[in-house]
Amino acid sequence: TLRQAQKIEAIGQLTGGVAHDFNNLLMVISGGLDMLDRQTDPNRRRRLMDGMIQAAQRGASLTKQLLAFSRRQTLRPEPVDVATQIGGMRELLDRSLRGDVHVEFDFPEQLWAVEVDPGELELVILNLAVNARDAMPNGGTITVRGENLPNLHEEDIAGDYVRLSVIDTGVGMSAEILSRVFEPFFTTKDVGKGSGLGLAQVHGFATQSRGTVRIKSQLGQGTSIELYLPRSRNLASKQRHLIELNRTTRPKQDGQGQILLVEDDEEVAALVGEMLDQLGYQVTRAASAAAALGALADGRAVDLVFSDIMMPGGMNGVELAREIRRRRSDVPVLLTSGYAEAAIHEAEAEGIQILAKPYHLDELAAALSAAKSDRQSDTGSKRLSSSLSS
The missing domain is CATH 3.40.50.2300 (Response regulator)
Known part of the structure; x- marks a missing residue:
């Protein structure tokens, strides 16, 4: 009876979170469309359009996070050179973090390639970096570290793995919060500051990639989130898959x-x-x-x-x-x-x-x-x- 009650509570939290977030997004879109017909000022129409576009993009992102949490997203795994892939994110991370937050990369020269979806890996690292930033209100350092783990034998994984850690020097987490961090829509952030799906998405990605994720944290001593990803025996492609932040307007064509x-x-x-x-x-x-x-x-x-x-x-x-x-x-x-x-x-x-x-x-x-x-x-x-x- 207790387990059934816990399941119902978890489903209620999930559906309530989805309803809350999507109602906000639909409010922006439906209200914006209603207001659009009433506006003649082109600048105000442009602001309404921009707000609706952002809401639609947040809705798409929310759906993607839900699929990642449920381990039902479509992944396209391939051999990825972690040091090259993540190392190339410096500009993106610098734009996403505050000026008082510094990022350091710590990758050995012979770090193995891993078998993952490169685009989703970048989104996970960006997600974890933003979480680490929020955990350091007074600034600090985020270290992204890679390590080879040969012949790993543990409960849920066995074989050759790469451990990819995102380590911050922030406020840390209590044992109670640690026990709930992977629950969907559980968040310690203020309303509007996060959906509570970030770590749930990370967990779904790691599991679907035949790996796992672990968290080490102490109050006042920072947090380390560790992704364990399976080693790839194939050579990584030289082509990188960067997150696309800007989209160009495509002029109309004819005769296609x-x-x-x-x-x-x-x-x-x-x-x-x-x-x-x-x-x-x-x-x-x-x-x-x-x-x-x-x-x-x-x-x-x-x-x-x-x-x-x-x-x-x-x-x-x-x-x-x-x-x-x-x-x-x-x-x-x-x-x-x-x-x-x-x-x-x-x-x-x-x-x-x-x-x-x-x-x-x-x-x-x-x-x-x-x-x-x-x-x-x-x-x-x-x-x-x-x-x-x-």
């Missing part, structure tokens, strides 16, 4: 081709149609997989099919992509989803590209271009193979 948009939600379809139009595509919309196959069967020209994964009618986006490959192998397919774990794994196993919701215009443009390029290279390979066998 015909897209069949498959989306059952009217509002989403209207918005995506506008985005595709901005990118220079002509759009035909279908509200279901069956309607999309009908549109393809009537002989109309289609350069790419862009479909949601979850749809009514008994056929999802992955099944639609399979059927299109069978009927029209020359037509590339790009899928999108907010969250559909089983279908996402299925699509990735078959080499079908997925664009995660929510996405920006430049991300949509890049995904469409990649999907078209992949299909062209596949078609070229088949033609070459056919020519050689002839």
